[in-house]
Amino acid sequence: MAYRFCDNEQLNFEVLALLGAAWQQGADPGEVLATADALTDADGRKWFAAWTDLARRVRTDGERAAGAGRAASARDAWLRAAGYFGTAMVAADSLADEDLLLAVFREHRDCFDRFAAAWEPAAERVSVPYGSTTMPGYFFTPPSGGAGAPTVIVNNGSDGPVSAASTMLGAPAVARGWNALLFDGPGQQTMLFEHRMTFRPDWEHVITPVVDFLLARGDVAADRLVLAGISQAGYWVPRALAFEHRIAAGVADPGVVRVADSWWRNFPPELRALHDSGDREAFDTAIREGLAEEPEFAAYWRWRAKPYGIDSPHDLLTELGRYDLTGVLDRITVPLLVTSPEGEQFWPGQARELYEALPGEKGLVEFSAAEGAGMHCEPLGRALFEQRVFDWLAARLDPTG
Known part of the structure; x- marks a missing residue:
């Protein structure tokens, strides 16, 4: 697909994602x-400035509309502003200013909070118990009214x-x-920026508390829960389903078996061999020297690495090796739909690999560039x-819908 708006591949993709959000x-x-x-x-600084400027302008439009009693205009402006702030944050690591990142994140979340409150009916702000703390959600x-309807647990990806x-x-x-439950898990959004909680590979320990929370509400149909995830959640969803069987169906968009592959594709085989040799100091030196020569990629690396909380490149990639479904694929018996978009740039080929390995009811839906x-x-x-x-979900959960 040859739609080009920015020379930087990641930033170009962000423009495409925003156009789709329309x-x-x-x-x-x-x-x-x-x-x-x-x-x-x-560069990253110009990107950050442009999208934050747009977000603030649209937020101001929302505030004016709200002040004039125009609820629909205010609601829509706040959602757009939240999205533009989120787009700005992708380049925040080009600024090397964590305080600025946190400030803009709070602006983003304030706009989304206003959007959620203006929804009809207003979304409920929730706190999902998680260990000694809670995970925020909507x-x-x-x-x-959603009583008795299917409930979709929306599992976000690594940095969206x-x-x-x-x-x-x-x-x-x-x-x-x-119904739809949005939440921030460890390493995501509020849990990362406000509480410094990082990712974990055993995502069942995140989803099981979410399911417990929903089933304790009294207005959620216990047999109509869906777990659907985007981007890196294409790993987390099947991982959770290998252990959490109270969910009726799942969606992995796209299917992911080994998260680390999206990182290793950026490096030549000799760097992989150096890592596997166990020479931590030599590997870290090689990666850091390379990052110093490519500021844009270095900023992208910092953004993607942030949710893991690991400074050493060697240790980070070692940790990423734990995000692998290979040992639990035979436990996934919950019906799972796997998406496979043509031109998948992070985990090519893994959607079909996941689909073919699933032992239970499953589906594979392909999306093409021609479409x-x-x-x-x-x-x-x-x-x-x-x-x-x-x-596909409705055919399993809501045949009359």
């Missing part, structure tokens, strides 16, 4: 294209904002008369994604 009112194509047009060869219900999780999975569920739905998480094919994925 399907669920998470962005305005004109605002996105006008901003991206000035960022073709931008429980959205359809206007008709909650606004993206909402437009990609939460809003489509609610539009179909279902406009290629690339990781189908950024420009959101209508087609919703149709195929939610129809």
Whole structure:
């Protein structure tokens, strides 16, 4: 798919994702294209400044609309502003200023909080018990009421904002008369930026408390829970389903078996051999020298590494090796739909590998570039994604819907 807005591959993908979010009112194509047009060869600082400027302008529009009693205009502006703040944060590590990142994250979350409160009916702010603390979340219900309806647990990926999780999975569920729970797990959003809690590979210890919380509510149908995940959650969802069997169906978009492969694809084989030799000091030196020569990639590395909380490149990649489904695939018996977009740039080939290894009921849905739905998480094919994925779920959970 040859849509080019930025020279930087990651930033170009972010523009595509924002354009796709417009399907669920998470962005305005004109605002996105006008901003991206000035960022073709931008560095991280310019990117961060441009999207935060747009976000603040749109947030101000929302505040004016709210002050004038125009609830729908305010709600939509706050969702767009949240998405633009989230897009800015992708380049925050180019600034080497953690305080600025935290400040903009709080602006992002404030806008999403306002959007959630303006939803009809207002989303419920929830706290999911997790060990000695809680995970923050939002429980959205359809206007008709969600008692007895399927409930989709929306599992975000490695670095996406909650606004993206909402437009990609939460809003489509609610539009179909279902409930949607959005939450921040360890290493994600609030849990990372506010509480410094990092990722864990054994994600069942995150999802089981979520299921416990939902089933204790009294308004959630115990036999109609869905766990759906995007991006790196294509690993976390099947991992959790290998141990948590109270869920009726799952979605992995895309299927991921080994998370580390998306990191190793950036390096030549000799660096992999150096890592595997166990020479930690030599490997760290080689990686850090390379990062010093490529500031843009270094910023991207810091952003992707942040949720793991590990400074040593050798130790980080060793830890990533634990994010591997190989040893638990035979335990996944919950019906699981695996997406496989053409041109998957992070985990090519792993969707089919996961699908073929699943022992229980399963589905594989492919998305092609010819349909406009290629690339990781189908950024420009959101209508087609919703149709195929939610129809598959409905056939198992809501045959009359």
